[in-house]
Amino acid sequence: MKAVVYEDTGGPEVLRFVERDLPEPGPGEVRVRVAVSGVNPTDWQARSGSGHAKQFAEITPHLDGAGTIDAVGEGVDGSRAGQRVWVFMAAAGRPTGTAAEFAVVPADRAVPLPEQAGFDVGAALGVPALTAHRALTVAEDGPRRLRPGALDGAVVLAAGGAGAVGHAVIQLARWAGATVISTVSGPEKARLATAAGAHHVVNYREGDPAAEIRAIAPHGVDLVAEVALGANLALDLAVLRARGTIATYANDGGRPVELDVLRNMVLNTRLQFLVLYTAGPQVIAAAVEDVSAALADGALPVGEEHGLPLTRFPLDRTADAHRAVEAGAVGKVLVDIAP
Structure with a gap:
């Protein structure tokens, strides 16, 4: 699969566009075919080493994204395969985020995305x-x-x-x-x-x-x-x-x-x-449930007409996406992974 990784912290130039083996989901995990990855300030801060200790030899960045579950690990309901989801905190305490064609995450970090909500909406949720x-x-x-x-x-x-x-x-x-x-x-x-x-x-x-x-x-x-x-x-x-x-x-x-x-x-x-x-699992679980309810009510649209302009980059220009966020791009910066 295609992915973006970094081994050393620093400026956007440390990001590399590479080929990596397709990851397999472990117990309690799902594999998501990522359609859109969302970029947050915390993503470039982690990449730069600002206030974030680097924990792994190689890191695929980005906490948030949206896509479709294509495989599930042991203990996860098999019916979730094929489910459209929004992903949050993918790279929190883990080496692999959503700046890749596939991302493996704990099953509870892949949340069902209503049919009426596009992947852009899903990728813009998460941290914000x-x-x-x-x-x-x-x-x-x-x-x-x-x-x-x-x-x-x-x-x-x-x-x-x-x-x-x-x-x-x-x-x-x-x-x-x-x-x-x-x-x-x-x-x-x-x-x-x-x-x-x-x-x-x-x-x-x-x-x-x-x-x-x-x-x-x-x-x-x-x-x-x-x-x-x-x-x-x-x-x-x-x-x-x-x-x-x-x-x-x-x-x-x-x-x-x-x-x-x-x-x-x-x-x-x-x-x-x-x-x-450090908010705690109960706080996060409650937030996910309430945000999902608002999403189902159509309360969280994105795009210029809804007050959140979208700036887009392809996966091989993830470094430029980071530069845009660092420069204070208004709205939401997204990385398109799959058509």
Whole structure:
């Protein structure tokens, strides 16, 4: 089979397009013929060695993807062969991800993909959708599971709504009944956040964004899903209600976080850091179940018209796909594996 691998960490140039033997699924595993592989920031960070210890001599990158199960291992229901699936965390703790024609993954990391959902949708789920679910279910006064009506009456602020996680936050929060505000850096990203389903969009680079958000939510925002904590914390605290939650999944820009302890004490702020690798199996299983329900309801479409532009590369240009993500490509970067 054709695959992309790297042996040494470094820039995109360490990625090699190679031929490898067809892998066989072991007990509790399935083999997926990959149609589309999704690229996340954590994929290039692992490849570069940034914050990720390299565990294997050779690695096929990418956590997420979508395709069709073509073989199952011992202990897996044989009827799953031929099932369309979306794959998440394929390369987490394992040497082989979805940047290959076939990927072997634990059976519970290959989730049924509804017939009405294309492989592009499936490949765009994974890390972004599960991260968004986690961000939306950590509030002290909020739900631990998402379903229609679970966030009725809540106001959610999706920072960076034009990004892949921000896009999923908007879609899942709206599906669950929240009023959704998104902050963006300009008109084009405002258009994308609106297309994703945000009820209100605020340009944080113009005017008085805190006053604009407070005009929409006079009692304050219940939950902030934050992508750039260092840059945005002052704005978040200016609009957060008492006992509100800031769920942060990234610190884009790398600005140091300066914490006013007294101010947060007075607000009873909940500051929740999150990453999927250590979220725990029960949290992940719940997120997969809820995201699957939203997917079945048609709540998670992708593409320019739905607020998540798709940038595509063939498998032999995976290095260029990584360069695009590193450069901050808006939307979702996908690698096409099979027609």
